[in-house]
Amino acid sequence: MAERKKFAVPAEVTGYFDGKVSTPAFSWADVWAEEHAYKFTVAKAVELDVLNAFRSTISTAISEGQGFERWKPQIEKELTRLGWWGPRMVTDPTGVQPDRMVNFASDRRLKTTFWANMNSARAAGQWERAQRSKRVLPYVLYVRTTSGDPRVEHLQWVGLILPIDDPFWTTHWPPNGWQCKCQVRMISARERDRILGTERVIGQDSDGNDIKIRYTDQVPDLGPDLQYRNRRTGEISIVPPGIDPGWQTNPGLARASTLVQNLDTKLAAAAPEDANRVLKDLWSDPYLRIAPRLPQAFALPAGHNTGVAAELGASSPVISITGEAIGTLLGAGLDIDDLSVLPDVLSSTAVKSYPTDERPEIEIIARLGSVIWRSILRLAQGGLMRIERLEQGDK
Numbered sequence: 001m002a003e004r005k006k007f008a009v010p011a012e013v014t015g016y017f018d019g020k021v022s023t024p025a026f027s028w029a030d031v032w033a034e035e036h037a038y039k040f041t042v043a044k045a046v047e048l049d050v051l052n053a054f055r056s057t058i059s060t061a062i063s064e065g066q067g068f069e070r071w072k073p074q075i076e077k078e079l080t081r082l083g084w085w086g087p088r089m090v091t092d093p094t095g096v097q098p099d100r101m102v103n104f105a106s107d108r109r110l111k112t113t114f115w116a117n118m119n120s121a122r123a124a125g126q127w128e129r130a131q132r133s134k135r136v137l138p139y140v141l142y143v144r145t146t147s148g149d150p151r152v153e154h155l156q157w158v159g160l161i162l163p164i165d166d167p168f169w170t171t172h173w174p175p176n177g178w179q180c181k182c183q184v185r186m187i188s189a190r191e192r193d194r195i196l197g198t199e200r201v202i203g204q205d206s207d208g209n210d211i212k213i214r215y216t217d218q219v220p221d222l223g224p225d226l227q228y229r230n231r232r233t234g235e236i237s238i239v240p241p242g243i244d245p246g247w248q249t250n251p252g253l254a255r256a257s258t259l260v261q262n263l264d265t266k267l268a269a270a271a272p273e274d275a276n277r278v279l280k281d282l283w284s285d286p287y288l289r290i291a292p293r294l295p296q297a298f299a300l301p302a303g304h305n306t307g308v309a310a311e312l313g314a315s316s317p318v319i320s321i322t323g324e325a326i327g328t329l330l331g332a333g334l335d336i337d338d339l340s341v342l343p344d345v346l347s348s349t350a351v352k353s354y355p356t357d358e359r360p361e362i363e364i365i366a367r368l369g370s371v372i373w374r375s376i377l378r379l380a381q382g383g384l385m386r387i388e389r390l391e392q393g394d395k
Contacts, residue, residue: 013125014063016251017117022051026092026100027232042113044090044102053078058117068114072107079104096232112178119175120251127173127252130186134164137186142172144202144213147181153242154182156220159213161192168219170250177244257298264301268316272347275304275317279343298323299380302339302387303346308362308377311353315383319346322386329390338392345373345390361388 020040027043045051057078061071079085087103103109130140142160144150154176162168164186174182195215203211225238228245239248267275279301303319321342330336348366362377372393380386 009063009065010125012128013121016124017062017121018059022048022055024048024051046090046093049082050084053082062118062121068111071114072110123173124252127250130164133186137188138163139187139192140164140169141185141187143183143185145182153222159215161196161215161217170253171240171248173250175247177247260300264318267301267304267318272304272306276343276347279304283340283342302342305347307349308351312360312362312379312385314379314385319377319385319387325387341368341373344368345375
């Protein structure tokens with residue numbers, strides 16, 4: 001009998017999970033929403049050894065494409081070794097809640113932990129692959145759930161077709177709640193034009209009625225967003241109707257945006273030479289792979305210049321460039337490798353100021369080798385600096 005062929009798990013999926021930081025927590029709500037994109041936690045796993053047992057076995061399950069039944073014996077072995085297989089009393093490190101009994105041997109608890117981590121990793125991987133292929137497959141189609149008992153709100157999104165960078169996918173990229181089995185599929189502009197406005201019967205319900213999908217680009221109105229107060233942190237979140245609190249995020253986008261925000265904060269406090277060295281390393285390789293795939297409004301730190309910040313009255317010396325601006329540069333004839341010069345160009349002291357009634361502009365001139373680079377900067381919202389234009393020419 002021929003051996004069943006195994007399909008390699010995409011690197012984006014394993015990379016998302018393995019890039020998380022272990023964070024012991026008494027409650028799943030201690031690590032909230034976007035934080036789950038870069039922190040790994042299991043409710044009541046307040047000891048790092050226990051948390052790392054979950055992390056290592058789930059990482060193996062993800063990389064090998066294992067299901068719950070293959071993973072369970074592995075975590076049972078590890079927790080038994082640590083003395084955590086079966087009921088145990090757990091103390092809240094914050095002292096907010098009384099001691100609680102936890103049973104990590106419970107199938108229900110294990111399945112919830114396994115499902116949440118597996119599906120968020122897959123969602124993040126799918127988003128990153130979608131960003132990479134969006135020039136060919138620029139639209140996302142919300143696909144009907146495979147659940148036998150679908151949520152009414154989620155069914156109203158089925159057949160919705162929107163561009164990959166539409167803000168809707170910031171909050172509605174599946175899974176959209178605990179045990180949600182909704183999916184999305186990337187489609188071409190040709191397929192979108194062919195099916196938009198049409199209706200298709202995909203089966204029948206238990207009563208024998210036709211199940212129909214109508215393809216549309218109009219987001220259904222399910223009512224106003226809801227306010228949710230995290231009982232552990234007190235944080236108030238805005239949650240769209242139909243989505244479980246804590247799942248109103250896009251794991252892949254949340255990981256990218258959080259990492260960039262953290263980097264912005266560190267760069268702002270760094271010495272100019274240190275900041276420029278870090279940025280040159282980033283733009284020499286990793287950013288060149290990520291930049292073309294980011295949403296248009298997403299901004300990447302590209303330079304550090306305290307003199308320009310003082311001239312413009314900016315709140316930070318960090319200079320950023322949006323995905324939209326990167327796309328414009330590439331469309332104007334620059335190669336993606338050309339962008340590796342950004343940190344050096346933006347650190348130049350050859351600066352001219354052009355005050356205006358609205359937003360002042362700064363021109364930076366830099367000579368690198370045989371090429372003259374000219375960039376125009378402006379203040380963006382919140383007093384941050386953004387590159388408006390970048391041009392190159394011969395000396």
